[in-house]
Amino acid sequence: EVQLVQSGAEVKKPGESLKISCKGSGYSFTSYWIGWVRQMPGKGLEWMGIIYPGDSDTRYSPSFQGQVTISADKSISTAYLQWSSLKASDTAMYYCARQYSSSPHWYFDLWGRGTLVTVSS
Amino acid sequence: DIVMTQSPDSLAVSLGERATINCKSSQSVLYSSNNKNYLAWYQQKPGQPPKLLIYWASTRESGVPDRFSGSGSGTDFTLTISSLQAEDVAVYYCQQYYSTLYSFGQGTKLEIK
Numbered sequence: 001e002v003q004l005v006q007s008g009a010e011v012k013k014p015g016e017s018l019k020i021s022c023k024g025s026g027y028s029f030t031s032y033w034i035g036w037v038r039q040m041p042g043k044g045l046e047w048m049g050i051i052y053p054g055d056s057d058t059r060y061s062p063s064f065q066g067q068v069t070i071s072a073d074k075s076i077s078t079a080y081l082q083w084s085s086l087k088a089s090d091t092a093m094y095y096c097a098r099q100y101s102s103s104p105h106w107y108f109d110l111w112g113r114g115t116l117v118t119v120s121s
Numbered sequence: 122d123i124v125m126t127q128s129p130d131s132l133a134v135s136l137g138e139r140a141t142i143n144c145k146s147s148q149s150v151l152y153s154s155n156n157k158n159y160l161a162w163y164q165q166k167p168g169q170p171p172k173l174l175i176y177w178a179s180t181r182e183s184g185v186p187d188r189f190s191g192s193g194s195g196t197d198f199t200l201t202i203s204s205l206q207a208e209d210v211a212v213y214y215c216q217q218y219y220s221t222l223y224s225f226g227q228g229t230k231l232e233i234k
Contacts, residue, residue: 045214045228104221
């Protein structure tokens with residue numbers, strides 16, 4: 001089955017670090033871009049960045065550049081989103097999604113179920 | 122950056138009636154070399170991830186009911202549900218992928234009247 005499986009919900013304190021994951025299966029993980037999308041509680045979708053696992057080419061939204069790091073380990077078909085110092089405002093659902101193309105000018109055709117990150121003291 | 126603006130923010134339509142959602146981009150998302158509009162529509166039901174409905178502005182994703190259709194070109198686009206079903210209650214988003222600084226519309230909440 002073609003799917004993206006995301007890691008489980010996290011509860012963290014402000015200032016802590018975090019790395020969440022997105023594992024692709026059923027397709028050639030290294031051949032297609034993976035993006036990350038934030039959805040704050042009750043709000044809309046915000047694109048954060050994308051990575052091409054084949055060569056780790058990574059592009060960030062200016063809104064998230066420097067705030068998060070996107071990476072991938074192609075040996076285990078997994079993409080990551082990480083924070084070095086969480087803030088309460090990072091509380092959100094985070095989705096990974098695939099672009100079924102080697103071109104980044106593509107739509108997101110497959111989505112993970114999301115990872116809920118809660119940051120609270 | 123390309124800004125995507127949807128209208129209305131919310132919409133209530135009777136079962137079996139037509140629902141129309143509009144999306145306007147701040148600059149054209151039509152790529153002249155291939156005559157494709159780099160515009161997608163997604164549906165998000167409560168507690169679920171977004172689901173791709175339409176891409177290239179008017180191509181329906183496999184498995185999407187044919188009551189969903191997309192139209193438009195350049196900067197103005199429309200998602201139409203020809204006969205609203207109860208299961209269509211959701212928030213709908215447009216997204217441009219013309220620029221790799223992707224952007225989504227703010228969403229349109231569709232409810233049953």
